[in-house]
Amino acid sequence: DPAEPGCAAHLHCPPLAVAAAADLAASVLNPSMDSWDQAPAATALEASVTAALAAVVYPEHDAPDALVTTGGTESNQLALLLARERAARAGRRPVQVVCGSNAHHSVARATWLLGLPRPVVLATPGGVLDPAAVESVLRGLSPHALLVATAGTTDTGAIDALPALAAAAARHDAEVHVDAAYGGPLLFSDREAAKLAGLDRAVSVTVDLHKLGWQPVAAGLLVVPDAAALRPLDHRADYLNAADDTEAGLPDLLGRSLRTSRRPDVLKIAVTLRALGREGMGRLVDAVCASARELAERIERHPDLTLYAHPAISTVLFRPRGATDEAIAALRRRLLYDGRAVLGRAHVGGRLWLKATLLNPYLTAADLDALVTLAAEPAEPAARLPHPTPPLTTEGTTPR
Numbered sequence: 001d002p003a004e005p006g007c008a009a010h011l012h013c014p015p016l017a018v019a020a021a022a023d024l025a026a027s028v029l030n031p032s033m034d035s036w037d038q039a040p041a042a043t044a045l046e047a048s049v050t051a052a053l054a055a056v057v058y059p060e061h062d063a064p065d066a067l068v069t070t071g072g073t074e075s076n077q078l079a080l081l082l083a084r085e086r087a088a089r090a091g092r093r094p095v096q097v098v099c100g101s102n103a104h105h106s107v108a109r110a111t112w113l114l115g116l117p118r119p120v121v122l123a124t125p126g127g128v129l130d131p132a133a134v135e136s137v138l139r140g141l142s143p144h145a146l147l148v149a150t151a152g153t154t155d156t157g158a159i160d161a162l163p164a165l166a167a168a169a170a171r172h173d174a175e176v177h178v179d180a181a182y183g184g185p186l187l188f189s190d191r192e193a194a195k196l197a198g199l200d201r202a203v204s205v206t207v208d209l210h211k212l213g214w215q216p217v218a219a220g221l222l223v224v225p226d227a228a229a230l231r232p233l234d235h236r237a238d239y240l241n242a243a244d245d246t247e248a249g250l251p252d253l254l255g256r257s258l259r260t261s262r263r264p265d266v267l268k269i270a271v272t273l274r275a276l277g278r279e280g281m282g283r284l285v286d287a288v289c290a291s292a293r294e295l296a297e298r299i300e301r302h303p304d305l306t307l308y309a310h311p312a313i314s315t316v317l318f319r320p321r322g323a324t325d326e327a328i329a330a331l332r333r334r335l336l337y338d339g340r341a342v343l344g345r346a347h348v349g350g351r352l353w354l355k356a357t358l359l360n361p362y363l364t365a366a367d368l369d370a371l372v373t374l375a376a377e378p379a380e381p382a383a384r385l386p387h388p389t390p391p392l393t394t395e396g397t398t399p400r
Helices: 017-029 040-057 072-089 105-113 131-141 162-171 184-188 227-233 243-247 266-301 325-338 365-375
Strands: 065-069 096-100 120-122 145-150 175-180 204-208 220-224 305-307 315-320 342-348 351-357
Touching: 017 266, 040 065, 040 184, 040 204, 040 220, 040 266, 065 072, 065 227, 072 105, 072 145, 072 175, 072 204, 072 220, 072 227, 096 105, 096 131, 120 131, 131 145, 131 162, 145 162, 162 175, 184 204, 184 266, 220 227, 266 305, 266 315, 266 365, 315 325, 325 342, 325 351, 342 365
Parallel strands: 096 120, 096 145, 145 175, 175 204
Antiparallel strands: 065 220, 204 220, 305 315, 315 351, 342 351
């Protein structure tokens, strides 16, 4: 249960009650977002909500827009697809993706799915892209490159130097896509939004509201500075968006997704925003970031624990002092098997670290103390744990 204080392994948030209720309503009504006549109200709602959220990412643009996706993987794939089509229409060779070793695995996978060259992957020994190294690579690729930067890495929550990377890309006529699946909702917070300075210089941005937005899965977005950027996705099927219906003014939804049937995931987002507003969402963001800082301070003071770094968002890495990687992995499995804590793991700097990704905005000081106490348990190598559930069998059963 991601609402349990000890469940802190992944970017998997406890959903807000209002969002879960809206998700249930969407399931009961069961409209499909592939044609207007199946979902006229949901269509109007999606147009309004995506425009409003896009304006948060691109406040200085006249007509920003966003597509609702299943999450970061689909959003990143769509971003690379749009880059490929822009390059093709400009008569350029296939776009070359450049990213860091800190980039999400979906970036490399998307190049494979789209038939693009393998990405140029730059080392990120400090956890983020080095703008000088990026510029050196872009100099040899210009003007056919798409730089993928990350705002909130999976392992550490680190944020690439977006302004410097955008400037380097501009000097070499390259484009920038920012995977802000984790960090994007920092924009709701007046206190934390400055960490995303330069985000609006990207040609597209990935944001997931089922991470730092407290939505049930799925609630992803691909945001672009101008709705016209989405035109390569236009598609026609007469039974869904006949040309004469489109000309008569019915909204055309097939170009809003690579999927045909899709749920009205926008409803839960809309209900959440109506209930909490931008300020309310910002307070939740502030709360988890503050909890992460407090946890890091507790770990830093503990004589038996080592802190990797102070958190950029809400991810904290740490390890018992003097423990081997094998012992740390065994400790994590033991806590998981015993049902006492679900902590993540990350290989950073040649070592294995325990990872706490704090997404519950209602954690208390006692909850943080409990996590520290568990992490400080003796990290001794352990025998292989038995599987927690027996294997499924049909022996001795009677069909009904």
